[in-house]
Amino acid sequence: MGGTRRVANDPLRRQRILDAALAVIAERGVHGTSHRGIAAEAGVPLGSLTYYFDSxxxxxxxxxxxxxxxxxxxxxxxxxxxxxxxxxxxxxxxxxxxxxxxxxxxxxxxxxxxxxxxxxxxxxxxxxxxxxxxxxxxxxxxxxxxxxxxxxxxxxxxxxxxxxxxxxxxxxxxxxxxxxxxxxx
Amino acid sequence: MGGTRRVANDPLRRQRILDAALAVIAERGVHGTSHRGIAAEAGVPLGSLTYYFDSxxxxxxxxxxxxxxxxxxxxxxxxxxxxxxxxxxxxxxxxxxxxxxxxxxxxxxxxxxxxxxxxxxxxxxxxxxxxxxxxxxxxxxxxxxxxxxxxxxxxxxxxxxxxxxxxxxxxxxxxxxxxxxxxxx
DNA sequence: ACCAAGTGTGTACGGTCGTACGCACTTGAG
DNA sequence: CTCAAGTGCGTACGACCGTACACACTTGGT
The missing domain is CATH 1.10.357.10 (Tetracycline Repressor, domain 2)
Incomplete structure (x- = not known):
């Protein structure tokens, strides 16, 4: 029952984004941290961030x-x-x-x-x-x-x-x- | 010698801006503080901030x-x-x-x-x-x-x-x- | 009265931001 | 194979930001 099950292609990506976020925060502070900065640090496209996180x-x-x-x-x-x-x-x-x-x-x-x-x-x-x-x-x-x-x-x-x-x-x-x-x- | 001396119209303004800055920081954090937010809190025009402070x-x-x-x-x-x-x-x-x-x-x-x-x-x-x-x-x-x-x-x-x-x-x-x-x- | 110079401000510009969204790709069920 | 549905991403848009700057106002010297 319940629809088809799909599998994530890159299950580690979510974690890498979080790690990158902490790296950017440590370096530039929350006030200097943006989606784009985190994406660059993690080496993932900008769209990934809005896909994995609401905001x-x-x-x-x-x-x-x-x-x-x-x-x-x-x-x-x-x-x-x-x-x-x-x-x-x-x-x-x-x-x-x-x-x-x-x-x-x-x-x-x-x-x-x-x-x-x-x-x-x-x-x-x-x-x-x-x-x-x-x-x-x-x-x-x-x-x-x-x-x-x-x-x-x-x-x-x-x-x-x-x-x-x-x-x-x-x-x-x-x-x-x-x-x-x-x-x- | 030395040019003419001029007097500030509102010598307290600088201080009021600083007080307003702390108020906004306390309420919204550094990451949520902007020139415009401080100006509104202090009740002064936006231009005042760049006049009194470099950045x-x-x-x-x-x-x-x-x-x-x-x-x-x-x-x-x-x-x-x-x-x-x-x-x-x-x-x-x-x-x-x-x-x-x-x-x-x-x-x-x-x-x-x-x-x-x-x-x-x-x-x-x-x-x-x-x-x-x-x-x-x-x-x-x-x-x-x-x-x-x-x-x-x-x-x-x-x-x-x-x-x-x-x-x-x-x-x-x-x-x-x-x-x-x-x-x- | 006149002017030079300091004081103060409204507006506008270039840039960055958060986020939405349409579209391509992948995959498992039938 | 077909296709529905989930995964992932490039791009674009409206908002807001920091800052520059042209311009008015005020004032002390002459």
């Missing part, structure tokens, strides 16, 4: 959703690998200081996502989910109150660092995390 | 500079009024939880500024200055290491809160600040 806003929404998903996942694995609280503190320190979470590209994209979320209901929801998942990862090792405080720190420290000229003091970060963990143990 | 980027740069200045000032007075470390901890708690620094409007504008700074040398410099001044205010009461950690928290916590549904736990914030202050006393 430019829809592209942003789904691209940011993908960003949040991949960051949540990275976040989760980093904390799941930790065996005890001490290791968890170290994992968090790496998250803050390392080039993994805090790479310039991811930080830039995060800023763009937060800015965009203030004007998009859908992306605001994405942010809320990403927040919830990051706290859930933290809760594997820390009590709720500590998780909240540490989460705020993970957010704020790399953001501050983005405008700083000197590198982040790794030992200072570790000591701060440990102090919070002990305070709310 | 739209220049307007953004100066509007964000003004934002950073006013926030730095608010920040500084809040901390200067504190008499000792305990009062400073309370002042910081207010900064994080209160509606003053953390009002939805200021938070939105901050997100927009950070996002824009990744693509503008001038605004990046504005961010760096604003960061330096906030840490200087903190240094009135806290040693350098504590100031850095607390500063990160002030940045991250309200940002996190923006996507949270329940209100911030004021007592948790105070306890965290105090713990950091004691750890690096």
């Amino acid at each position: 430019l806003d829809a592209i942003f929404e789904q691209a940011f959703q993908q960003l949040a998903d991949s960051m949540s996942e990275h976040y989760r694995t980093a904390l799941t690998q930790a065996g005890d609280v001490a290791e968890a503190c170290l994992a968090v320190t790496d998250l803050i200081c390392g080039d993994q979470y805090a790479s310039a590209r991811e930080l830039t994209l995060l800023h763009e996502m937060y800015a965009y979320a203030n004007h998009s209901k859908a992306v605001a929801e994405t942010c809320a989910q990403w927040l919830g998942r990051s706290r859930a990862s933290l809760s594997q090792h820390f009590p709720d109150r500590a998780a909240r405080a540490i989460d705020a720190l993970i957010e704020g420290w790399p953001m501050h660092q983005a405008w700083e000229h000197e590198p982040l003091d790794r030992e200072l970060v570790r000591a701060t995390i440990t102090a919070i963990a002990q305070r709310f143990a | 739209l980027d220049a307007i953004f740069e100066q509007a964000f500079q003004q934002l950073a200045d006013s926030m730095s000032e608010h920040y500084r007075t809040a901390l200067t009024q504190a008499g000792d470390v305990a009062e400073a901890c309370l002042a910081v708690t207010d900064l994080i939880c209160g509606d003053q620094y953390a009002s939805a409007r200021e938070l939105t504008l901050l997100h927009e500024m950070y996002a824009y700074a990744n693509h503008s040398k001038a605004v990046a410099e504005t961010c760096a200055q604003w960061l330096g001044r906030s840490r200087a205010s903190l240094s009135q009461h806290f040693p350098d290491r504590a100031a850095r950690a607390i500063d990160a928290l002030i940045e991250g916590w309200p940002m996190h809160q923006a996507w949270e549904h329940e209100p911030l736990d004021r007592e948790l914030v105070r306890a965290t600040i105090t713990a950091i202050a004691q750890r690096f006393a």
Whole structure:
């Protein structure tokens, strides 16, 4: 029953468009991102974008959703690998200081996502989910109150660092995390 | 010597344009802000914008500079009024939880500024200055290491809160600040 | 009074944007 | 093979954008 089934010729194209969108946003910001820029970056014709996505806003929404998903996942694995609280503190320190979470590209994209979320209901929801998942990862090792405080720190420290000229003091970060963990143990 | 001196008819106009720019950015984001939108908000003709400012980027740069200045000032007075470390901890708690620094409007504008700074040398410099001044205010009461950690928290916590549904736990914030202050006393 | 020069604005132009849409191509059912 | 239906794309259109600029207005010096 139900009509004939057709198969997409290029099922990866949709994904490549989303990747290209994030690349353009990282380089030029949401304010400098257009259908044509994304199409050029992805190497697909302009018509493809309107075929796969309803609007430019829809592209942003789904691209940011993908960003949040991949960051949540990275976040989760980093904390799941930790065996005890001490290791968890170290994992968090790496998250803050390392080039993994805090790479310039991811930080830039995060800023763009937060800015965009203030004007998009859908992306605001994405942010809320990403927040919830990051706290859930933290809760594997820390009590709720500590998780909240540490989460705020993970957010704020790399953001501050983005405008700083000197590198982040790794030992200072570790000591701060440990102090919070002990305070709310 | 030097030609004749002329006087501006409306010396406040420049300032009103900058205020209008921030209003439009807060409401529609940088990506939705145009010369015409700002002109309508300020109640001035379109030509005024190109007369007072070289380009739209220049307007953004100066509007964000003004934002950073006013926030730095608010920040500084809040901390200067504190008499000792305990009062400073309370002042910081207010900064994080209160509606003053953390009002939805200021938070939105901050997100927009950070996002824009990744693509503008001038605004990046504005961010760096604003960061330096906030840490200087903190240094009135806290040693350098504590100031850095607390500063990160002030940045991250309200940002996190923006996507949270329940209100911030004021007592948790105070306890965290105090713990950091004691750890690096 | 007259003029040079600074102040302010309405309009228009070239360009880019988001999106719609007609058309070619592909494919599986009959 | 035939064809209906889904897939994919080139092009075009109306809207809006940033900016330039010609032109009026105001004012201080002479």
